[in-house]
Amino acid sequence: MIDGVKIKRLTKHCDDRGYFTELVRDDDGLLSRFGQAAMSFSYPGVIKAFHYHEKQDDLWFFPSGNAQVVLYDLREDSPTKNQTNVFYMGEENPILLLIPKGVAHGYRVLGEKPATIIYFTSESYKANDPDEKRIPWDDETIGFNWKTKNR
Template sequence: MINGVQIKKLTKHCDDRGFFAELVRDDEPELLSRFGQASWSMSYPGVIKAFHYHEKQDDLWFFPSGNAQVVLHDLRLDSTTAGETDVYYMGDNNPIMLLIPKGVAHGYRVLGDKPATIIYFTTESYDRSNPDEKRIEWNDKRIGFSWETEFR
């Protein structure tokens, strides 16, 4: 696992009305050291949204519906996991929270035949005049990730 990345498995409390689950709490500073913003986005099946990274903010991702293949690549030269790539499967089939530290490139591909929704929390608010968002092409050779499904 890339240094600084954390997973929080969610606990669903189910009854005959449905379920309830906590995403993030103020007494979990290891997950979100500071609250900056909460955002919500939807992507259609097959869409790849990759890659970008931040210099100032951490991201905390959650896919409440649909399924996604999430790819992380450690760009931090001083990290013990510099250059490593991790893959996580998130969504309906694996309801987890994923902490992505600043300096780690991240992106995702929507899996299956329905859209995926992501809710994410950041430690900084988005600054339209000076966005903390550095882009890398989805097929960048330095990362070298194949977004194709491997049939086995």
């Protein structure tokens, strides 16, 4: 696994009314500090990739739909530099994924329904000085094949 990436398996507490799940707690040791929470909705087949941050860590959760999440370690001093990780997240696999600063990340919505992502950051977004560095989804250096393989 890419150095610094963390996963928290989530627990559903179910009863006849539905379920309750804790997402993030201050004693989880996931974010060094809390900056912002946000949500995004994407249609089936959409690819949102790649970007990375120099100052902030991201914590991702997909409460609805399913996504293929791809990480690529850009950090010069990392023992996992240039490594790629792929995670399948969403309703079928409810996990939190911590993405450290310097790790490029993106996702593709899987299946026939939209996906919602809720994400938490260690820094708030600053419109006049955004910590968002973009890389094309088909960047040759990363070289990730987003196509689903037929069997």
